[in-house]
Amino acid sequence: MAALEIRQQLKLSQQLVMTPQLQQAIKLLQLSRMELMDVVRTELEENPVLEEGQETLEEKDQGEEEQATETEASSETDSLEEFQEVKAEDDGMADIDWKTYLESYSLGGSSADHYEDDDERPSYENLLTKKPTLQDHLFWQLSMSRLEEGDRRLATEIIGNIDDDGYLQASVEELVDQTGAATEAVERVLAVVQDLDPIGVGSRNLQECLLKQVEQLHLDNDLVMKVLRDHIADLESRRYQAIARSLQVSLDDVLGAAKVISTLDPKPGSQYGQEDVHYIIPDIFVYRISDDFVVVLNDEGLPNLRINSFYRNALSGAAAIDEKAGEYIQEKMRGALWLIKSIHQRQRTIYKVTKSIVKFQRDFFERGVDNLKPLVLRDVAEDIEMHESTVSRVTTNKYVQTPQGLFELKYFFNSGINTTQGDSVASESVKSKIKELIANENSRKPYSDQKIVELLQKQGIDIARRTVTKYREMLGIGSSTQRKRHF
Secondary structure, rough: OOOOOOOOOOOOOOOOOHHHHHHHHHHHHHHOHHHHHHHHHHHHHHHOOEEEEEOHHHHHHHHHHHHOOOOOOOOOOOOOOOOOOOOOOOOHHOOOOOOHHOOOOOOOOOHHHHOOOHHHHOOOOOOOOOOOOHHHHHHHHHHHOOOOOHHHHHHHHHOOOOOOOOOOOOHHHHHHHHHOOOHHHHHHHHHHHHHOOOOOOEEOOHHHHHHHHHHHHOOHHHHHHHHHHHOOHHHHHOOOOHHHHHHOOOOHHHHHHHHHHHOOOOOHHOOOOOOOOOOOOEEEEEEOOOOOEEEOOOOHHHOOOEEOOOHHHHHHOOOOOOOOHHHHHHHHHHHHHHHHHHHHHHHHHHHHHHHHHHHHHHHHHHHHHHOOOOEEEHHHHHHHHOHHHHHOOOHOOOOEEEEOEEEHHHHHHHOOEEEEOOEEHHHHHHHHHHHHHOOOOEOOOOOHHHHHHHHHHHOOOOOHHHHHHHHHOOOOOHHHHHHHOOO
16 A cells, blocks of 8 residues: 655646736626716726826826836826906896896796797706506506595505506415405405406406406407307417307307407506617717728717826825825726726727628628628637637627617627528528518418428528527517418
């Protein structure tokens, strides 16, 4: 048995050390425009060395020198603005027409009549508005009801369990446990809530929602009620023949009932509380000038960061500071310089990636999505001599405004589908062709997935049926049975 012994042995190895500065640079690469602005605002609040403003030529040269040495700085003089003190006797108070002022003053604030012309009025885009939510609408109706206090509290609990589509997300038993009320009281108040506007609100499922609408709209049609009560599953699957055989009525009668049901609202609460439109600000623009495409970074809205001149002078020895204060300023100075450098590096990387995408996808920028080519991250990474992970981070949540519209940079990277000519076409182009075929089909005889395969093969695209099914589902398009329309 070999004896155990302790030895000293030298070993040489390489490893990647993720410094805090490198981690920050990687984090900034993958941030969206709004997230980057939030980070910059936070740094401006927490780092006294960092400030926002227009950088002069002297400050720019001085900042580059500090970045190289991190300790030396050239002297700089700050221009001071002189303010003239306003004296009490010259403040113009005697010139005010107080009678006119009091007559035009309104406790309710400025009214539209106070503006001299339309140029002085605030634009409608600058006026904040809030859409009423479904709960707001229901509570408003509840405030005008004559319910007793106990029933009103119970109704408030019920409304609080209604989702944005108008459906009750709690059972009667759960409401009994939450409120401690009797089952009969919960059912009675629930019936009151279900009578509120919009019709069908407070329903527990689609069947109850549609039946409530038929009752309150006084649609005196027994066949509609029978279809909803006993054959809603067949109705969802469009098995109209099965419904006609079961109810012993003609197919035309079933189609007529289905047409009436199609006018009902399956999501009565969707008209309230819709999310506000979120506008996307592109990170970069691609313009077509003559026969060439020009890439321009969008720096609008991003603050122009610079080093505060006071702290720069303090480090240069212009002011006497103690050792601890000097170490603190030095640390904050390094953080501020690295942040500025990281943001500039981020912008340069976005520019280089976009230039490479324009080079690979020139046909798309000229003629549209049908000419989009297969492209992978490796192609762009090798073109700009960067790692694939860097390209992936840069293209995440970044948007480009092109002559063809607004797109995320990730949109231009997609796999290829072989064609009968031996080359390949981008998957996004194939999706666009599938969408176009379905949009132009006969709604009474929609294309099956196999038929779409045959139509694409006539256009020179060699694709499997399961791939068509996958792309159709990714586009949110139903099957041929679901798309079929009888009326």
